[in-house]
Amino acid sequence: MFTKIRKRLRKFFSRNNNNAPSSLTFDDPTVWYQLTYVNLSNCSGITTLPKELGASPHLEKLVLSNNGFGASVEFKWHWLQQTAIQNNLRFLDLSKNSLTELPACIGKLSALTELIVCHNSLRFLPRDLGTLPHLEKLVLSNNGFGASHEFEWHWLQQTAIQNNLRFLDLSKNSLMIVLPACIGKLSALTELIVCHNSLRYLPQSIGNLRNLQVLRSSNNKLFYLPGSMMNMQLETLDVSTNDFLTLDGTLIFKELTLRILAAKVVLKNRSTYRKERDNIPPELFKQFEYLETETNYCLYCKRPCLDSYITEFMRLNPLCIANTTILDTEENEILSFQCYFCSPDCREKSRILNIWLE
Numbered sequence: 001m002f003t004k005i006r007k008r009l010r011k012f013f014s015r016n017n018n019n020a021p022s023s024l025t026f027d028d029p030t031v032w033y034q035l036t037y038v039n040l041s042n043c044s045g046i047t048t049l050p051k052e053l054g055a056s057p058h059l060e061k062l063v064l065s066n067n068g069f070g071a072s073v074e075f076k077w078h079w080l081q082q083t084a085i086q087n088n089l090r091f092l093d094l095s096k097n098s099l100t101e102l103p104a105c106i107g108k109l110s111a112l113t114e115l116i117v118c119h120n121s122l123r124f125l126p127r128d129l130g131t132l133p134h135l136e137k138l139v140l141s142n143n144g145f146g147a148s149h150e151f152e153w154h155w156l157q158q159t160a161i162q163n164n165l166r167f168l169d170l171s172k173n174s175l176m177i178v179l180p181a182c183i184g185k186l187s188a189l190t191e192l193i194v195c196h197n198s199l200r201y202l203p204q205s206i207g208n209l210r211n212l213q214v215l216r217s218s219n220n221k222l223f224y225l226p227g228s229m230m231n232m233q234l235e236t237l238d239v240s241t242n243d244f245l246t247l248d249g250t251l252i253f254k255e256l257t258l259r260i261l262a263a264k265v266v267l268k269n270r271s272t273y274r275k276e277r278d279n280i281p282p283e284l285f286k287q288f289e290y291l292e293t294e295t296n297y298c299l300y301c302k303r304p305c306l307d308s309y310i311t312e313f314m315r316l317n318p319l320c321i322a323n324t325t326i327l328d329t330e331e332n333e334i335l336s337f338q339c340y341f342c343s344p345d346c347r348e349k350s351r352i353l354n355i356w357l358e
């Protein structure tokens, strides 16, 4: 296996370095000390790398796509546990490696800005990946995200990723019904791609993505869009090939249920709920988590709609919220948006503003 790596490295040196060593051995430190970019894609299924590669002090970019790293057990990631690579690596491509999970040590690559892990069998990521301080681009397309799992999105709930991630590609996964609402906390996000899933709704929290420029959600099963998007100004909105319904003016008065009341009591005592989590009935805890992450906000006054509220479907030309739109047909030129109002008063004031009409 290492013969292939050696061969590839020799080729690399002869292309990029006039002082290429005539022969490479893993004992020769000059080999490792000069590396800044290594491409070992399509290396006939290598499953690990020599430890020395991880110790190379200038390595910033590493491409390992289309190999067999998924066959690797934990100890074979020793190369990724070296201090040098953890401090310096900025770009890592592990696409097409049959990975079912990423090693926990990937959460220590403190300089990493781009991680490409598309075309694997991932269903979740290590929680610490969300704590990387510089991660800006994450490509997760063609994996198994969305098959439900309690801790599946914990990596997305960390402060660092919420403050820094700019590009997220979750297309061609198993996302069902609705995206996790915590996506609305990715405050730096400029491009979100969720095409080719089975989504019926986008969360209202999408409207919190103030920096979002591009939203691609084609080839899903969306019925309508969240009303919070009516305040957005995107560059590109792609919602072609969905199941949009023609909904207009449907009013729903949501009543306060006992379960929500109980969850609100827990919310008020949030400082203690975590340590007492075991004592809270699972149904109630679920309701609490739902309230915490998926609260809807009044389109007019922006206050949370926790008690009774009104939802109303409003119709809008998507060109009002994006410079470029990609739709199926002319029929879809007007889309339905589900809007929330905390009171009939806010709904009336919003009507007077006429904000949703073309």
Ligand SMILES: [Zn+2]
Residues within 6 Å of the ligand: 298, 299, 300, 301, 302, 303, 341, 342, 343, 346
């Ligand atoms: Zn209101």
